[in-house]
Amino acid sequence: MQPHLKRALTLLAIAIIGFIAVRAIIVPDSFGQYGWYRGDSVIENRNLPVEHAGSASCGEEDCHKTISSIWSDSGHKTVNCETCHGPSEEHVNNIRIMPPPANDSRDYCGLCHFKRAARPSGFPQIDPETHGENLKCAYCHNPHKPWFV
Ligand code: HEC
Ligand code: HEC
Ligand code: HEC
Incomplete structure (x- = not known):
């Protein structure tokens, strides 16, 4: 070779x-x-711990019935409670453990609602520069029923 x-x-x-x-x-x-x-x-x-309880458990028994019925009849019915309120399984099992406060910043609502060219034009979007006078969105919109101001 x-x-x-x-x-x-x-x-x-x-x-x-x-x-x-x-x-x-x-x-x-x-x-x-x-x-x-x-x-x-x-x-x-x-074996990972379960962190999300699911929206249905928030409205059970004597818990957040009113908020749940308002929410399930609103434009936000497809946005789960824990999307804004964070994982709440611990709170559902033991009401003394409070979930972290909901993220009520403008930027958080803006993750879904600030105007983006790539979003479907039918989706409700706003221009953060001109909309809402730089106030927190929940000042005018009820996050559980956005048109119920
Ligand atoms: C789009 C985001 C969003 C969703 C979805 C959402 N929340 Fe909230 N929630 C908030 C914000 C923001 C606040 C604080 C409200 C304020 O500052 O006026 C709040 C406040 C609350 C409070 C405390 C104030 C009160 O009104 O008693 C409870 C309890 C609550 N939410 C439960 C729920 C439940 C139950 C669901 C699902 C059925 C849910 N939320 C869905 C954003 C949300
Ligand atoms: C995870 C994404 C998401 C977040 C976060 C979110 N929204 Fe929404 N929002 C939606 C969806 C989905 C709809 C329904 C859109 C549709 O009907 O096509 C909606 C609808 C709306 C509408 C129109 C309501 C109607 O009845 O047509 C307003 C106003 C609104 N949201 C405000 C807010 C405010 C204020 C916050 C923050 C507290 C927020 N959203 C946070 C997804 C979101
Ligand atoms: C000062 C009160 C006020 C604040 C603060 C405010 N909004 Fe609004 N929003 C309104 C009013 C009034 C309307 C309906 C008239 C309009 O479209 O401008 C509206 C409409 C909307 C719509 C529907 C737009 C459409 O074309 O379907 C969305 C989505 C929305 N707001 C999201 C938000 C978000 C997200 C924030 C926070 C970043 C916010 N708003 C802050 C008063 C407010």
Whole structure:
């Protein structure tokens, strides 16, 4: 065999063996157990704490019935309570643990409502420079029923 071919084949062999060796070290043991992912991740995800209670639980029994019925009849009925109020599972299980205060800043409402060229034109949008005199949005809009000022 010609020397330059020998060198090329040796390099190729080293590369293949190197790849197999490194792969054996860095690929986690449970990879491929069920499919093209780490089998252990299924258990890890199942063990994560539940943080969201869901909007339905806010309106249950003697809890926030009034707010829930106002909200479920409003333009915000597709925006879950915990979108603005944060994860509240702990509060649902123990009412002494208060959820963090709702984010009532202009920028937070603006995540969905500031004018963006990419948003569908039918979606209610405002220009933050001219709308609402720089006051907090909840000063004029009820976040639970935005048109009920
Ligand atoms: C679009 C955001 C948003 C959504 C959705 C939302 N809230 Fe609120 N919520 C707020 C803000 C902001 C305040 C503070 C109001 C203020 O400053 O006047 C508030 C205040 C409250 C308060 C305390 C003040 C009060 O009126 O008694 C409760 C309780 C509450 N929300 C419950 C709920 C429940 C239950 C839901 C779902 C059915 C919900 N919220 C959905 C933004 C929201
Ligand atoms: C997670 C996104 C989201 C956030 C945050 C949000 N909204 Fe909305 N808002 C919506 C959606 C969705 C609608 C319904 C749009 C539709 O009817 O097409 C809506 C509708 C509205 C409307 C029009 C109401 C109507 O009946 O047509 C107003 C006003 C409004 N929101 C104000 C606010 C204010 C004030 C805040 C902050 C307290 C806020 N929104 C936060 C998603 C959001
Ligand atoms: C000073 C009172 C006031 C404040 C503060 C205010 N708004 Fe409004 N908003 C109104 C009034 C009045 C209307 C209806 C007339 C109009 O479209 O300008 C309205 C309309 C809207 C609409 C509907 C626009 C449409 O074309 O469908 C949205 C969305 C909205 N506001 C979001 C917000 C957000 C988000 C904030 C905070 C960044 C905010 N508003 C602050 C008074 C206010």
